[in-house]
Amino acid sequence: MSPTLDQIREHFSGPGLALSVTPTEHAAKGYHLDVSVAPAGIVPAAQALYALGFGLDAITGVDWIAQNEMEVVYDYFHPASPLRIVVRSRAPRDNPEFPTLSDVFPGARWHERETHDFFGIRFAGHPNLIPLLLPEDADYHPLRKEGAP
């Protein structure tokens, strides 16, 4: 029942699905497979992993101000197998826009609202992208690298 690493690797090595697929050593990095996809590939990857029985663990935003890019990292865990998959994707920093996962994983709604709070990343199609942790009228994004909150 539990999927194997190679099964997932060949899924992602299909045409046009992933920019790069790099298996990693769990003892060194903490996850088994690091897939980076274009923003458009996030939702199909999520659907595929959900079909295999993966659950959404966390959504992390990273602000690469040096490369003028915003990165979003999706973590997936599987209840029956020790596999840990990481899907990441990048978007230009001045207009960070990613499709929402809330149709596949309703839990992503809160993760995406929090990432929007901290980085200002917009998630297209999100039902109510209002601040989650910051006060309702907050317009500042504290974790952006350009300093002043």
Place this chain on the structure above:
Amino acid sequence: MKTDILAVPRGFWSLLTGMRVTLSQFFKPIVTVQYPRQTLKMPPRYRGHIELILDPETQRSRCTACKLCERACPSDCILVEGAKFEGEKKKSVTQYELDFTKCSLCGACIEACPSDAIKFSREYNLASTSKEGYHYDLVKRLAEEKERKSL
């Protein structure tokens, strides 16, 4: 309906065992440490606010005002000033301010101190009506401690 008939007596019996347990606790001795009259002894590693150690031989603090603790403190509650008196190789501490209202008692300063000059005190029951009392001047407290010891 049959299982319901059995559930009622069994349920009532579980209520009675619950009451028996609390009654048995009713006659057990009280475990309270009645604070102002009886007190607990703090373990040796208890973490109160930090204080300077009085070096028994030299009757002075071992602190050489190297400011490593000031840099190691995550909440910036330490302010150290030192001066080099003539006839001595190393500097000695003249001012050691601790803002205890920002301290999180993590112990980073004690581990960072090269000359083991500070330790955790055992003050566990501080309370007062004004918060200014908790901006400690450790050098002054060391001097008071030295007088108390010398009496």
Place this chain on the structure above:
Amino acid sequence: MSAPLKIEPATGSGETFVLNLGPQHPAAHGVLRVKMTMDGEYVMRAEPVIGYIHRMHEKMGENRPLAHFLPNTGRVDYLSALHYNHAFVGAVERAAKLEVPPRAEFIRVITSELNRISSHLVWWSAFLLDLGGFTPLLYAFDDREKILDLLEGLTGSRLTYCYFRFGGVVEDLDPGFAERTRKFIAEMRPRLKMYRQLVTDNIILRKRLEHIGPISPDLCLKYGATGPVIRGSGVSYDVRRAEPYSVYSQLDFDVPTFPESDSMARYLVRMEEIVQSLRIVEQALDKLPDGPVLGKVPRVLKLPPGDYCYAVEAARGRHMVRIVSDGKEAAYRLKLRTPSFSNLSLFEEASKGMLLADALALMGSLDLVIPDIDR
């Protein structure tokens, strides 16, 4: 009475009102606000509003030396502070490839498991307080004080520990710690029997919890709920078994799961976990090797560039620390994946159409610590 009470809300009454289970509410375990659209006593939609105790932990993780974040780890989830110490310290060790002496790893396991027991005791007393029983809180805090004495003698603090360092622990066990811990384990087991007689077998509690708040395994996956919540739905997912860290692979314990997936199942999972944790502490004390407790750590710790994760089975579920490093001395980005955040996110869907008292029983069975949600 044995069949589940199917209670359908009076549909079509149309007249609903919004009840604000405000930031200050006895059943909110802190500052969680739940906007409940109510129809009489039934909860039509319960939308948790969080952020009332957001303390910027992730902001404090960046642009400061790594060691400055150590006291923060104890304050994210103050009931299982040592698990959070373990996750952060483990992530840095994994990134910088530091060697941790085996004795330090065993001490970490012993103290973490004791911390899990004290966390479950606080959950048990707060949960019973929600359901109206006041005495269990006193008995549980009486036992918990014994654990706090053990950990205070060892680490110096009672709740927000800052005892783990990169490469090991601050100090070795204080003399007599092993004997006192074994004495505590011997005293704790009969107390657990008393708890079962007083509360677990009580029919009032059974009627309050059975068939209340069903959370299916699929719902857990969709919201990422882990820990006792997913184990209460029959899925035996435990980070100590799924991604073995520290010395858990050398210890023999089983992961309790209950398939009924209602509040009673989550209750029984945590009570069984206390028994397992006692077993783990006992085995770890027997296998405790000698040797140093702190490996050698470079003077200024620089992490090689990259993205490192370390996951831990905290008392509430899977806690993961992700450190993104760009080679400098400070972490470039520090992400805390906290279990209560995901466990609470499923409350809106799980509590539809329930009675107010059952919705609060469900929230109590999720074992929430609010700063763990808001970070």
Place this chain on the structure above:
Amino acid sequence: MSLLSTEPLRLLASLLLIIAFVGLNAAYLVLAERKGAGRFQNRPGPNEAGYGGWLQPVADVLKLISKQIMVPPESDRLLFRMAPLVVLTPAMMCLAVVPFSDTLVARNVNVGLLMVFSFGSINVMAILLSGWASRNKYAIMSAARVVSQNVAYEIPMLLVVITLLMSTGTLDLSEIIKQQAGGFWHWNFFRLDVNPLAPVTFVIFFICMLAEANRAPFDMAEAESELVAGAFTEYAGMGFGVFFMAEYANIVLGCSLATVLFFGGWQTGLGALPASWGAWKVLIGLGFFLAKMYALVFTVIWVRWTFPRTQFYGLLNLSWKILIPISLFTLLLSSVMIKLFA
């Protein structure tokens, strides 16, 4: 003329005595509850105010009196102020009928039991009043709960009392006690010849009395962890103090009623006392009555600190599906036994 002159004085004195009894009882039952809760939980309870804490109720009452009086802005001011009065007076009036000893009864009414039950159900209306008047969502919800709870538990209580009346034949409380004279096997609790399920009827009566007083596993009105402070959320100072007193007055009333109906009121249970003692008999009777009543009050406290709160539907099911069928069955059984044997 003599009847006229002594009777009102006697009534006034006994009414003052009852008000003092309820007041003192409420204050010191709060202390007994807190110290009892402490003993159940291995801790001493209030012991810093006065020796052993006996001044604690005085401190609480003085503090509550000197609190700022506040009526919520848009609430119904008249009803808000009236609710605390309406909740306390029925309990006090019912106590006027309860015979503390063979001569120590305020006004022996020959339909005493009927009066107790008719006044007993007024405090439901008072809690509804307070819930409605304080314009607070929690208060209204708790008031709605209290009404259905008390209605659900009034019926089994009355059924149980009817089974009892069939054997006693009279509504006069003093008369009921006189019938239970002689050894304690004459108490209604042990009269298995008339009603073989007598202990069960007592247990049902006790559960219903708990539910009537909103106590222990049925404290739906002031469900602390759900409805903040229930119907009394907006009350502060002495307003809240009076509700507290009314709760304890209801407990005292319930327990004394149980003692009278089941445990032979002021009967000593050791056979008749020699007539030569005269005045002393009254005091001994009073002593026995209070001892039995406080034993039951201790059980109420004991139950409170043992059980969690029942779910609201569980509470209603317990009454409609278990207590009422059982009490109906005992009614049938008792009537058959009386018809055949008595």
Place this chain on the structure above:
Amino acid sequence: METPVDTSQIVKFAMLDQLLDLSRANSLWPLTFGLACCAIEMMAAGGPRFDISRFGAEVFRPSPRQADLMIVAGTVNKKMAPAIKILYDQMLEPKWVIAMGNCAISGGPFVFPNQYAVVEGVDKLFPVDVYIPGCPPRPEALIEGILTLEQKLTGKRRWPVVKSD
């Protein structure tokens, strides 16, 4: 910050005022209001080992109307500040505030340059009567805080002063 002296009472009934102060000091009903880690130590103070019920203070009233002591136990957040202010205003005179823990006194370990979420000290919102430093302070420190509040109310301390060794 001393509470302002109440000059409106022209005639001071010394005896009555003393009696009322003594009774208020002995029945401080705290508001159920835990914010963060210090709330667990507050519950531990209610536990059997430290037992604040000895001082008549174990009646945790959930409704601000019936409480007369607000123990701010934990970090005060800017999003939470208006809610706490409303709670304080809903409480009825005479009321007091104990700031328990470093976060309530001055923001504690969460104070760093340009931090955006923590109110640095609850005395920025309303006057505080007793400060209890510590992170978290031990339950005995909370009891000491209650005794200090009672000393502030009645003017004299009826309990021995405990010096830690």
